[in-house]
Amino acid sequence: EHETRPCQTSAEHRQLDGGVISCEADRLCENGGGEPPSKVPSRGTMHPKRAATTALAAASCVILATVAPRTRAFRPPSPRRRHGPRESPGGGWPRGDRATLERGGATSPRTVDHATLGGAPSPRTPAGLEDAGKSAAADPSLPSEKGDDKAKAGLTLGAAIFNLIKGCVGSGVLSLPAGVAALGDVSGALVPATSLVLLCGAVSAYSFHLLGRLTAVANAEDGDGSVAVTSIGQIWDREVGPSSSWLVTLAVLLTCLGSLLSYSILLGDIFSSLSQTAGLTGVLASRRFNVAAIAALGIYPICTLRDLAALAPVSMSGVVGIFVTCVVMTLRAMPGGAYSPAGKYFGSVPVELRPSFGVTGMKSPSNLLVLSSMTATAYLVHMSSPDFYQNLKSTSVREFTKLSTIGFGATALISAFMMGIGFLAFGGATQGNVLNNYSALDGGATLCRLLLGVSLLGSYGLLGNACKKAYYQLRHRGKEVTDRLHYNTSRAMVAGLTCLALLIKDAGFVVSLTGAVLGSALIYIIPPFLWLRSTKRRMDGGFLVPSKSLRLERLANRGLIGVGVILGLLGAYMSVLNSFFPHLL
Numbered sequence: 001e002h003e004t005r006p007c008q009t010s011a012e013h014r015q016l017d018g019g020v021i022s023c024e025a026d027r028l029c030e031n032g033g034g035e036p037p038s039k040v041p042s043r044g045t046m047h048p049k050r051a052a053t054t055a056l057a058a059a060s061c062v063i064l065a066t067v068a069p070r071t072r073a074f075r076p077p078s079p080r081r082r083h084g085p086r087e088s089p090g091g092g093w094p095r096g097d098r099a100t101l102e103r104g105g106a107t108s109p110r111t112v113d114h115a116t117l118g119g120a121p122s123p124r125t126p127a128g129l130e131d132a133g134k135s136a137a138a139d140p141s142l143p144s145e146k147g148d149d150k151a152k153a154g155l156t157l158g159a160a161i162f163n164l165i166k167g168c169v170g171s172g173v174l175s176l177p178a179g180v181a182a183l184g185d186v187s188g189a190l191v192p193a194t195s196l197v198l199l200c201g202a203v204s205a206y207s208f209h210l211l212g213r214l215t216a217v218a219n220a221e222d223g224d225g226s227v228a229v230t231s232i233g234q235i236w237d238r239e240v241g242p243s244s245s246w247l248v249t250l251a252v253l254l255t256c257l258g259s260l261l262s263y264s265i266l267l268g269d270i271f272s273s274l275s276q277t278a279g280l281t282g283v284l285a286s287r288r289f290n291v292a293a294i295a296a297l298g299i300y301p302i303c304t305l306r307d308l309a310a311l312a313p314v315s316m317s318g319v320v321g322i323f324v325t326c327v328v329m330t331l332r333a334m335p336g337g338a339y340s341p342a343g344k345y346f347g348s349v350p351v352e353l354r355p356s357f358g359v360t361g362m363k364s365p366s367n368l369l370v371l372s373s374m375t376a377t378a379y380l381v382h383m384s385s386p387d388f389y390q391n392l393k394s395t396s397v398r399e400f401t402k403l404s405t406i407g408f409g410a411t412a413l414i415s416a417f418m419m420g421i422g423f424l425a426f427g428g429a430t431q432g433n434v435l436n437n438y439s440a441l442d443g444g445a446t447l448c449r450l451l452l453g454v455s456l457l458g459s460y461g462l463l464g465n466a467c468k469k470a471y472y473q474l475r476h477r478g479k480e481v482t483d484r485l486h487y488n489t490s491r492a493m494v495a496g497l498t499c500l501a502l503l504i505k506d507a508g509f510v511v512s513l514t515g516a517v518l519g520s521a522l523i524y525i526i527p528p529f530l531w532l533r534s535t536k537r538r539m540d541g542g543f544l545v546p547s548k549s550l551r552l553e554r555l556a557n558r559g560l561i562g563v564g565v566i567l568g569l570l571g572a573y574m575s576v577l578n579s580f581f582p583h584l585l
Contacts, residue, residue, distance in 0.1 A: 166318070168379055168408070179370055181423060190424075192365070207523050214530055260467060261510050265506075267298075271294055308465055317451055317458070329418065369567070373512040373520075377515035377519050379523065422434040468490070524567065
């Protein structure tokens, strides 16, 4: 809805957003894999069975209540929908703009379409350049924050931190224990693994903060507030140019597709386990049947929705689900717990999923690349960084620094904790989705699966919508999205992802590959590249005075780009080996 409206003032823009930041595109990885146990509950275990039956019924009610009122017809298009990026329906130029461009001048603020991903380059007004040339006391590469720290409608710092943590800490953290298992099946493997998770969190916070600083620069240079930068694509257009902005859109599209594929695999695992707990056997309890059934009855109807407001409360169940999962995993990981050799559920778990420690020992340190790839997806909210900055009640770099530090710090601690307790419960036998290790008779694990499944269905609609928007911007930019195009795109997307989910069982592989290639690009490469271009432009124009600290930071960002390229290539290589050729490691 936001992308089909004309450019608004900053206040109107924030009111339209309602203070809600969508981070579902940044939480781009889920996990799963492995066949769930097929053991049918025995007599005397009716409580888990009844719980699973109730869980399936509740999930069905949620799907029907969400989808049924909205699948008959679409809302008519908004009367304020634009035909394209500030062009008339016939494709002509607005009066005066062509002459301005031919003279080498900047485009007018009114020629920029805020609805498109990239938009047009923003003007360099004298006042904006003067503000951009003033160096802040704490950071000489930033414009003066004078006038930015005004109270306005928007998110408080506490609410923004909660949204940031919610965007990062999703079901993707359930794959991290498998990353430790790829390094070894001894408790000593947690030392380098935890260090890596915390280090990646610090680097991710820095690159996230870079994008906020670039948004602050854009606000200072566009002093009239006519253009609100809310995406990486718009920053790319300002610093690099609109001709290559399709690269950012393509990265967003592929990241969304990778996450949706892991969602499909994970949903198949979850509902297959719930079916077995409910007492179903044979085809009805198989993973492939559940992948196809949930795609036809749940995913496709949700992906055809245009009004996604009803999905927001459903996606919030993910916060409750992660909290409950953290509690259950902690209880199950305690010494002498339910999955110890003498535990309650040890015998109901297949041999290959039972806890395994000290069999292989520590493996090659190169296997840390698998964990680093998975970790990248756990912090991937960078596509929403400009939107986070603009929606803060106090839009200042000082407040954004607090948001980045506290938000990513809390995320790193939560991720490291859940990674540790998941690995300590099952060791080297940990699956790509750690919930697959738990017994179908485990009532606590059943509750976790239910909450996670409902959350993933809601997130599927939100992330699928972002995926389709990226596709429209690549193939149908400036055109109206008709109902026919919407339906056809939804059908093709769901059908393609379902076919891949039927073939690929391990969502952990999808998570690690997506994190290695796309996570590295969006965290370690694109933000420092844009910051280098911005500082060079302002130094060349005489609006930024070079200093020793600035030169050192520029050097560090060049190194970060190199590290991102290496991690992307080697991480993808190690992910393929770990999933398909583990004997070579």
